[in-house]
Amino acid sequence: MRQIEGGVTAAKGFEAAGIEAGVKYRDRxxxxxxxxxxxxxxxxxxxxxxxxxAPVQWDKKLVECSPFVQAVVVNSGIANACTGKQGMxxxxxxxxxxxxxxxxxxxxxxxxxxxxxxxQMPLARIRDGIEKLAAAxxxxxxxxxxxxxxxxxxxxxxKEIALQFELGGRTVTxxxxxxxxxxxxxxxxxxxxFLTTDAAISREMxxxxxxxxxxxxxxxxxxxxxxxxxxTLLLLANGLAGNEEITVEGEDYQIFCEAxxxxxxxxAKKMAxxxxxxxxxxxxxxxxxxxxxxxRILAKSVICSSLSKAAIFGHDAxxxxxxxxxxxxxxxxxxxxxxxxFQSENGxxxxxSAGCALDYSEEEATxxxxxxxxxxxxxxxxxxxxxxxxxxxxxxDYVKINADYRS
Amino acid sequence: MRQIEGGVTAAKGFEAAGIEAGVKYRDRxxxxxxxxxxxxxxxxxxxxxxxxxAPVQWDKKLVECSPFVQAVVVNSGIANACTGKQGMxxxxxxxxxxxxxxxxxxxxxxxxxxxxxxxQMPLARIRDGIEKLAAAxxxxxxxxxxxxxxxxxxxxxxKEIALQFELGGRTVTxxxxxxxxxxxxxxxxxxxxFLTTDAAISREMxxxxxxxxxxxxxxxxxxxxxxxxxxTLLLLANGLAGNEEITVEGEDYQIFCEAxxxxxxxxAKKMAxxxxxxxxxxxxxxxxxxxxxxxRILAKSVICSSLSKAAIFGHDAxxxxxxxxxxxxxxxxxxxxxxxxFQSENGxxxxxSAGCALDYSEEEATxxxxxxxxxxxxxxxxxxxxxxxxxxxxxxDYVKINADYRS
Numbered sequence: 001m002r003q004i005e006g007g008v009t010a011a012k013g014f015e016a017a018g019i020e021a022g023v024k025y026r027d028r029x030x031x032x033x034x035x036x037x038x039x040x041x042x043x044x045x046x047x048x049x050x051x052x053x054a055p056v057q058w059d060k061k062l063v064e065c066s067p068f069v070q071a072v073v074v075n076s077g078i079a080n081a082c083t084g085k086q087g088m089x090x091x092x093x094x095x096x097x098x099x100x101x102x103x104x105x106x107x108x109x110x111x112x113x114x115x116x117x118x119x120q121m122p123l124a125r126i127r128d129g130i131e132k133l134a135a136a137x138x139x140x141x142x143x144x145x146x147x148x149x150x151x152x153x154x155x156x157x158x159k160e161i162a163l164q165f166e167l168g169g170r171t172v173t174x175x176x177x178x179x180x181x182x183x184x185x186x187x188x189x190x191x192x193x194f195l196t197t198d199a200a201i202s203r204e205m206x207x208x209x210x211x212x213x214x215x216x217x218x219x220x221x222x223x224x225x226x227x228x229x230x231x232t233l234l235l236l237a238n239g240l241a242g243n244e245e246i247t248v249e250g251e252d253y254q255i256f257c258e259a260x261x262x263x264x265x266x267x268a269k270k271m272a273x274x275x276x277x278x279x280x281x282x283x284x285x286x287x288x289x290x291x292x293x294x295x296r297i298l299a300k301s302v303i304c305s306s307l308s309k310a311a312i313f314g315h316d317a318x319x320x321x322x323x324x325x326x327x328x329x330x331x332x333x334x335x336x337x338x339x340x341x342f343q344s345e346n347g348x349x350x351x352x353s354a355g356c357a358l359d360y361s362e363e364e365a366t367x368x369x370x371x372x373x374x375x376x377x378x379x380x381x382x383x384x385x386x387x388x389x390x391x392x393x394x395x396x397d398y399v400k401i402n403a404d405y406r407s
Numbered sequence: 408m409r410q411i412e413g414g415v416t417a418a419k420g421f422e423a424a425g426i427e428a429g430v431k432y433r434d435r436x437x438x439x440x441x442x443x444x445x446x447x448x449x450x451x452x453x454x455x456x457x458x459x460x461a462p463v464q465w466d467k468k469l470v471e472c473s474p475f476v477q478a479v480v481v482n483s484g485i486a487n488a489c490t491g492k493q494g495m496x497x498x499x500x501x502x503x504x505x506x507x508x509x510x511x512x513x514x515x516x517x518x519x520x521x522x523x524x525x526x527q528m529p530l531a532r533i534r535d536g537i538e539k540l541a542a543a544x545x546x547x548x549x550x551x552x553x554x555x556x557x558x559x560x561x562x563x564x565x566k567e568i569a570l571q572f573e574l575g576g577r578t579v580t581x582x583x584x585x586x587x588x589x590x591x592x593x594x595x596x597x598x599x600x601f602l603t604t605d606a607a608i609s610r611e612m613x614x615x616x617x618x619x620x621x622x623x624x625x626x627x628x629x630x631x632x633x634x635x636x637x638x639t640l641l642l643l644a645n646g647l648a649g650n651e652e653i654t655v656e657g658e659d660y661q662i663f664c665e666a667x668x669x670x671x672x673x674x675a676k677k678m679a680x681x682x683x684x685x686x687x688x689x690x691x692x693x694x695x696x697x698x699x700x701x702x703r704i705l706a707k708s709v710i711c712s713s714l715s716k717a718a719i720f721g722h723d724a725x726x727x728x729x730x731x732x733x734x735x736x737x738x739x740x741x742x743x744x745x746x747x748x749f750q751s752e753n754g755x756x757x758x759x760s761a762g763c764a765l766d767y768s769e770e771e772a773t774x775x776x777x778x779x780x781x782x783x784x785x786x787x788x789x790x791x792x793x794x795x796x797x798x799x800x801x802x803x804d805y806v807k808i809n810a811d812y813r814s
Contacts, residue, residue, distance in 0.1 A: 048735065049731060049734040049735045050733075050734040050735070050736075050739065050740065050742060051730050051731055051733065051734030051735075051742040052734075052742075079727070081727060081731075082726075082727050082730055082742070082759065082762065082763070082764070083762075083763060084743070084761065084762035084763040085762070086763070116725070116727065117725070117726075117727020117728065117730065117731060118725075118726055118727040118730075118759070118764045119764070182714065224713040224714060225632065225711075225712070225713055226712050226713060226714045226728070226731060226732065226735070227731075227734075227735035228731065229727070229730075229731050229734060304632075305632070305633055306631040306632055306633060306713070306805075306809070307589065307631060307633045307809055310805075310806055310809030310810050311809070311810070313806065313810045314809070314810030314811055316810065316811070318523070318524070318525075319489075319524075319525055320486070320488060320489050320523065320524020320525040320636070321524065321633070323458050323489055323524065323525075323636075324456060324458055324488075324524060324633060324634075324635065324636050325633065326457075326458065327456040327457040327458030327459075327634075327636060328454075328455065328456040328457070328458075328633070328634035329457075332457065333457065335457060335458040335459075335489070336491070352489065352525070354491065355489065355490075355491035355492070356489070356490060356491040356493070357489070357525045357526070394806055394809075395806060396803045396806050396807070398713075398717075398806070399717055399720065399801055399802060399803050399805070399806060400803070402713070402714055402717030402718070402721070402801075403717050403718070403720045403721030403723065404721055404723070
């Protein structure tokens, strides 16, 4: 399994585009297209928020019912959420317009939006944007990169990755892109994420692989505890690699899942590290938990804690805040039997054991916590289960970005 | 029922003191004593955090088992949490020292601490502090005020209140004080809160009243979503008002509960409005919910949302964030059938209805949101249940305070 250049256009038969449509932003790309030359199976996971954006409702229906899909139209700037019937009609129009230009039924066109909630979409600009996208689409790395830039909102960097691996003698590629920086606390779902593969795999296996994967990838990150109305993760598979179709949980399925895990973990960490205002990727690793679910709950509680996040921003070895966050997580453990460590490229420090602080150097602890990627490791000595969650620190800029987001 | 001056010393037979012990802070009061001239029944609610500070463990035992209590020793600066056996021994010593000076068994002395987690208590200073407290205790308003100041950490104002009411022809007083500004997300409990009353009431009724009360008072506030290791709410009743003892849920019990509700709601709101870095008290009122529990969950979800809090700080009518927070709360409602309003002393605005934004003036909305107390009202049109939750906005200063808290 090897990482290669590229993102959504890395796999055979996938094209993309990213263009300026002026949906809300000025002078930057804000619409993207992902297109497959062949019909695709699709799997998807979506926000668990009761308030679901119109595109989420559109895509859920297609993932469940459409015989195949072949394109995804995405815009940033406006979320098309809390927009009532007008918002649903907009999705329908987007799919119809793209379908006409690409020679597809509307039911083969997925749509996704991200940005401000409650604002209606500017239909004329969206229509012009779709025309530009259809004309601009290419199968090049650059086209994939344009798409990855176009879906950004408060993100500071595009997030792309591609992997190659062998399935029954055939080279298979899996690539993807995602966006997300604020309102990030995916639940059974993620922010906007688009994965493409030329693997041949049945619809059932595709959905199964994606659903299992997100539990330990996108669902283990948080920037601010706010689960978006628009979270959408789509995985398109067009089968052009020519491998024997994966229809059962055999060796090929395992290899595919491993590749999927590498891609999603990479993208999830990128998203956490690029959290709004973040100065550091803040990882919590829980080991020795009684169950996998406990380990997940505990790790996520730490990276979600405002006080823990502020301590990371301040490079402050205020370990009590991490213990406190483990303690209110809802999962059970013995606080008297926890070992706590800080780790980074600057070193490692054992800070707490047997119910008490160890005799550590504040200076050294601050040095360890001053790296761009910081890990808090908690060993509970209860069992073999472990989990990792990724977040970011809480900085002045998070407040600044979000007090002013719409202006 | 009338509000009178004072706090923990307002009720008959209660004394207090607040002195400088140098536990961790310099040049400010940091130890407090609450003392009753007569033995008290006591009720308490405590943190649900699995990591419980030593004083929480000490107090829980006393509330459950001790035949009576008569004093509470409190310090700020150090939380005595995550301090192992040494921390428990410290509680025992504190109670014994205070007991000797006050002529009480150690089992009649409650203790409470708030401040940095993980640091051991300076025993010599604590002992000296207790001696000063025993010498300084008085039944004056000023003494109660000293105590309210001494228990503050990052609080900017002391929080006290007292009420008088009649029970069977006797005048009864209920007063209290609390502290709390960060790590505020009480659960079945609160931050440090001390309530005193001269009412005669059985232990069972006292505990019942307190337990029922916190569900709609202290458990409905949040500053940062972090449930502390030290949350403690104690209610001491010495019976000196001479009313007929409350032993059943009759009229007297109802009057007592009503007074309790007024006192706890006042203190809880004070705590939320004085949240770390707060510039506004941020209230969410949910009406027309299917059940009381749903209403509580929904209201609390909104005041806990980082993005909603940042919007309040920015005076930004970004109503989608409030809807989003309702949507991921876990409680059920129909997003297409919600009415959303903003209210403050500057006016009121109906902003969202039937799944879409209404045609409102951004300028007017900003004006409404620029007041020191702002309410978001959501009407779900499902039933008769309602609830109110209190929080605060998320400002630069919250980050500043918590990136630097220990230094």
